[in-house]
Amino acid sequence: MPRLRICFILNPNSGTNRRQDVPALITQHLDHDKVASTIYRTQYAGHAEELARQAAAEGYRVVVAVGGDGTVNEVGRGLLGTAAALGIVPRGSGNGLARHLRVPLALPAAIRRFNAPDFQRIDVGDINGHPFFCTAGLGFDAHVSKCFAAAGTRGLATYVQVALREYRTFRPTPIQVTFGEKELDTNCYILAFANAAQYGNNAYIAPLADIRDGLLDLVLIDALPLWRAVRVGLGLALGDLPKSGAADFHTARQVHVQTATPLGFHVDGDYVGEASAFKVDLTPLALEVAT
Numbered sequence: 129m130p131r132l133r134i135c136f137i138l139n140p141n142s143g144t145n146r147r148q149d150v151p152a153l154i155t156q157h158l159d160h161d162k163v164a165s166t167i168y169r170t171q172y173a174g175h176a177e178e179l180a181r182q183a184a185a186e187g188y189r190v191v192v193a194v195g196g197d198g199t200v201n202e203v204g205r206g207l208l209g210t211a212a213a214l215g216i217v218p219r220g221s222g223n224g225l226a227r228h229l230r231v232p233l234a235l236p237a238a239i240r241r242f243n244a245p246d247f248q249r250i251d252v253g254d255i256n257g258h259p260f261f262c263t264a265g266l267g268f269d270a271h272v273s274k275c276f277a278a279a280g281t282r283g284l285a286t287y288v289q290v291a292l293r294e295y296r297t298f299r300p301t302p303i304q305v306t307f308g309e310k311e312l313d314t315n316c317y318i319l320a321f322a323n324a325a326q327y328g329n330n331a332y333i334a335p336l337a338d339i340r341d342g343l344l345d346l347v348l349i350d351a352l353p354l355w356r357a358v359r360v361g362l363g364l365a366l367g368d369l370p371k372s373g374a375a376d377f378h379t380a381r382q383v384h385v386q387t388a389t390p391l392g393f394h395v396d397g398d399y400v401g402e403a404s405a406f407k408v409d410l411t412p413l414a415l416e417v418a419t
């Protein structure tokens with residue numbers, strides 16, 4: 129049997145547990161009779177996408193993102209349209225896609241999975257030309273991801289701190305949302321597009337989202353008074369937001385959004401920028417993953 133060729137793409141800056149020596153763990157936990165592996169290290173933001181595309185062109189069957197959802201997004205983007213499958217060694221602070229795909233969070237166990245991986249395909253979302261694999265969103269979640277990036281420290285505690293601080297001043301924006309036969313004139317506090325069920329850290333924004341159903345789960349929160357903010361927080365933690373009545377849920381393959389004033393958006397937790405028109409769609413089963 130020829131050995132499975134795997135390329136690991138390591139973001140040296142990701143996550144809160146940077147001290148773990150990933151190359152040593154790969155040497156220790158891969159079965160080198162079954163797997164031939166290489167490690168590429170990213171040198172700048174965006175580099176993982178280029179390295180992933182290069183690894184796919186070099187014939188690697190699996191290209192593994194070693195990092196958080198930002199690195200997973202870059203590697204996934206680089207692999208779209210190629211014959212290589214995406215793997216994940218989760219080393220971020222949220223690890224939304226890894227958690228959704230039930231990749232072990234402990235690095236040795238995650239690495240050992242590549243000795244005999246399972247292959248499956250997942251849907252891929254796109255917002256204004258930016259692919260996403262886990263979630264994208266407009267409004268408060270995007271605003272918090274922008275402030276979080278500027279916060280200097282990572283992790284859930286910083287995220288919650290930033291969200292609580294920004295909650296005091298963030299205001300909703302009037303929007304028009306069109307999908308299928310529906311047209312909603314509403315306000316956007318948060319409009320999330322979920323391919324996977326969670327933002328990361330087991331915060332379940334769309335607990336019923338199926339990453340293989342050919343549909344995005346839309347989660348709309350038009351206003352967030354304190355009572356509802358508490359219920360949304362609980363719903364994220366308990367995974368019962370759809371039952372809570374604190375958010376509206378829809379499913380769609382394609383969505384158009386017009387906003388009264390420019391609104392920030394994120395893909396997979398990384399802030400992208402502002403726009404006042406959004407086209408969001410989903411391509412079914414567009415990416416192969418190895419888990």
Ligand SMILES: Nc1ncnc2c1ncn2[C@@H]1O[C@H](COP(=O)(O)OP(=O)(O)OP(=O)(O)O)[C@@H](O)[C@H]1O
Nearest residue numbers: 142143170171172173195196197198199220221222
């Ligand atoms: N060598 C590098 N130098 C600077 N930035 C990098 C480098 N490699 C990758 N990046 C950028 O770092 C960003 C954050 O990485 P990543 O998401 O993997 O880690 P994280 O932010 O700690 O995890 P999480 O997204 O789970 O919070 C990525 O979007 C990527 O663009």
